Amino acid sequence: MRLLITGRPGAGKGTQAVNITKFYNIPHISTGDMFRAAIKNQTALGMTAKGYMDKGALVPDEVTIGIVKERLLEPDCKNGFLLDGFPRTIAQAEALDKILSEQNVKLDAVLDVNVAREILVRRMVGRRVCKTCGATYHIEFNKPKTEGICDNCGSALIQRADDTESTAVNRLAVYDSQTAPLLAYYEKQGLLKTVNGDQPVDHVFADIKLALSK
Ligand code: ADP
Ligand code: ADP
Numbered sequence: 545m546r547l548l549i550t551g552r553p554g555a556g557k558g559t560q561a562v563n564i565t566k567f568y569n570i571p572h573i574s575t576g577d578m579f580r581a582a583i584k585n586q587t588a589l590g591m592t593a594k595g596y597m598d599k600g601a602l603v604p605d606e607v608t609i610g611i612v613k614e615r616l617l618e619p620d621c622k623n624g625f626l627l628d629g630f631p632r633t634i635a636q637a638e639a640l641d642k643i644l645s646e647q648n649v650k651l652d653a654v655l656d657v658n659v660a661r662e663i664l665v666r667r668m669v670g671r672r673v674c675k676t677c678g679a680t681y682h683i684e685f686n687k688p689k690t691e692g693i694c695d696n697c698g699s700a701l702i703q704r705a706d707d708t709e710s711t712a713v714n715r716l717a718v719y720d721s722q723t724a725p726l727l728a729y730y731e732k733q734g735l736l737k738t739v740n741g742d743q744p745v746d747h748v749f750a751d752i753k754l755a756l757s758k
């Protein structure tokens with residue numbers, strides 16, 4: 545399975561990606577997670593990415609395409625992968641097509657987790673993530689068993705630096721102008737599968753499995 549998962553910021557891509565990659569036994573490649581790891585490790589990539597991410601802007605295409613290209617060459621991607629949060633621009637989508645055709649492989653499907661923009665600021669502002677294992681929670685919609693503590697590993701939950709209200713609003717605008725055109729791009733290629741992301745997490749996952757089985 546070679547899959548993409550796309551959708552507005554806060555739509556639930558990361559949450560579903562965890563289920564999908566476990567179910568299909570494929571690596572989860574999240575450009576957002578890669579950038580956050582680079583920031584944590586204070587690498588040159590992290591320094592570059594941070595300025596853009598804090599504003600809710602996109603990291604430049606040449607930087608982002610470079611790290612994805614490198615990642616897709618790793619041996620664990622040979623039999624499939626799930627790209628989460630990449631591509632986010634038409635230039636990235638075209639670069640991905642080129643990378644895959646050089647490897648003589650094709651995408652199987654593009655999942656669009658569709659959620660109306662109105663509820664997404666609340667999803668982002670209430671998001672909490674485990675600082676150790678990266679598990680994602682929500683203060684209202686997906687609470688951990690103990691407030692502020694990760695169910696999986698017992699570490700503290702933190703708020704992402706870009707999950708403030710004003711940055712969330714920016715990210716939604718960036719999505720509309722730069723990422724939304726991808727839907728038509730993949731529709732034309734016959735790859736697009738849209739699922740309703742405004743339902744409980746396991747209902748969304750059931751719809752994803754159904755969409756992928758067709
Ligand atoms: P994305 O990767 O698309 O930005 P996340 O998976 O991180 O989105 O989810 C954003 C926030 O919304 C998180 O706090 C998550 O716990 C919560 N969330 C995810 N899926 C749902 C859902 N189906 N219903 C309600 N809240 C959800
Ligand atoms: P979300 O889906 O909630 O916005 P991500 O973790 O996917 O969260 O992305 C967080 C930030 O990382 C983005 O706002 C952007 O600054 C940067 N980023 C992630 N993926 C890309 C990408 N493919 N191209 C450019 N910037 C990206």
Ligand code: ZN
Nearest residue numbers: 674677694697
């Ligand atoms: Zn944890």
